[in-house]
Amino acid sequence: MKEISEKEKLEQERQKNLLELKYFFLIDKDIKKRMIAMAPKRYIDEQSVCDYSDKIAENLQEIFNELKDSIKGLYGIKSYEYKKVDEMALELFSKLIDCGLDLNLLNKFYTEFVSDMSIDFRDSVKKECVGYSFRMGNSLEKAKTINELLHYFHASLMNDEYRLEALPTLAEKTNDYMGKISYRGFEVPIFEEIYTLFPKNLNVGDTDMVAVDNNKLIMMIRDLGHALTIEITINSDIARVEYFIPKICNANKVNKLPGVERVSEDSNILDSTTGITEFPISDLPQQLFDFLAKVPTDEDIEIIRHHW
Numbered sequence: 001m002k003e004i005s006e007k008e009k010l011e012q013e014r015q016k017n018l019l020e021l022k023y024f025f026l027i028d029k030d031i032k033k034r035m036i037a038m039a040p041k042r043y044i045d046e047q048s049v050c051d052y053s054d055k056i057a058e059n060l061q062e063i064f065n066e067l068k069d070s071i072k073g074l075y076g077i078k079s080y081e082y083k084k085v086d087e088m089a090l091e092l093f094s095k096l097i098d099c100g101l102d103l104n105l106l107n108k109f110y111t112e113f114v115s116d117m118s119i120d121f122r123d124s125v126k127k128e129c130v131g132y133s134f135r136m137g138n139s140l141e142k143a144k145t146i147n148e149l150l151h152y153f154h155a156s157l158m159n160d161e162y163r164l165e166a167l168p169t170l171a172e173k174t175n176d177y178m179g180k181i182s183y184r185g186f187e188v189p190i191f192e193e194i195y196t197l198f199p200k201n202l203n204v205g206d207t208d209m210v211a212v213d214n215n216k217l218i219m220m221i222r223d224l225g226h227a228l229t230i231e232i233t234i235n236s237d238i239a240r241v242e243y244f245i246p247k248i249c250n251a252n253k254v255n256k257l258p259g260v261e262r263v264s265e266d267s268n269i270l271d272s273t274t275g276i277t278e279f280p281i282s283d284l285p286q287q288l289f290d291f292l293a294k295v296p297t298d299e300d301i302e303i304i305r306h307h308w
Contacts, residue, residue: 014168018185020073021167024157025212027066028150034059035114035146040107049101056106057096063146064089071153081153084140088149116145126272129155130246131220131227158218158229158244164208175200175207179222185211190234190281197285202292224295225249225272232288239284241291246272250300257294269301 075081099105128137167184183195191211205222219230225245233240248254259277279287
């Protein structure tokens, strides 16, 4: 039997990492659909309330089966992350039983343990899950709902440069500023085109582009807003672009970005923000590059200081 080389072992591990990441994005989408299916509705008799309670229990079971399976692959069965998911599953099933067939309690259960996301939790995740930064915080410990669990894991994976770098690399080049532009994941023509056309004269640091599947590209770009992350989802002939800027650097410039969650003009330059915009597939690369050129950098902080 031929012995597998260290290089082959490393490549197998990279492929495994990619499949685990792909699986998370699949279950993330499925769980969100299940959460919608569990949303409270008007019920007129005891049987319909009983059916609704059964629907919640059934979806909870599927949600935690998928989550535990994914988190086990990403972090390991002995990890704190897996333990947190397992403990929340036990807690929520217990609380659901306590609701009985009381519709008010069932509706409250959905809000308090499934759909809610507190502002404090969201802000905590924004501060903790930042690429190229030492992680300090206990956001996962604070998670009380399924929505918060999903949000934490999504943000954690998107903003982890080590995890992105541990994926199969398909192509790599260096820009004019010595930043490494890497294309990883699966071979997808529209995303390969973005890599191929990525301007070498665009002033960015290391850039990781990961094709998670045929319809989703995630990116982390160093030196734009410290470490800009982007999630591009293809839907028919439209590309939905969701982005996170961990350090706004310049409030005036960041507020001009398309679809941005605006910040006050006197915001701290270390504050963060997010945004969502859409581009036609036909001109996605150029629209994306134009967007990247407008994201503030540390140089924009110096402009503010000089103005003062």
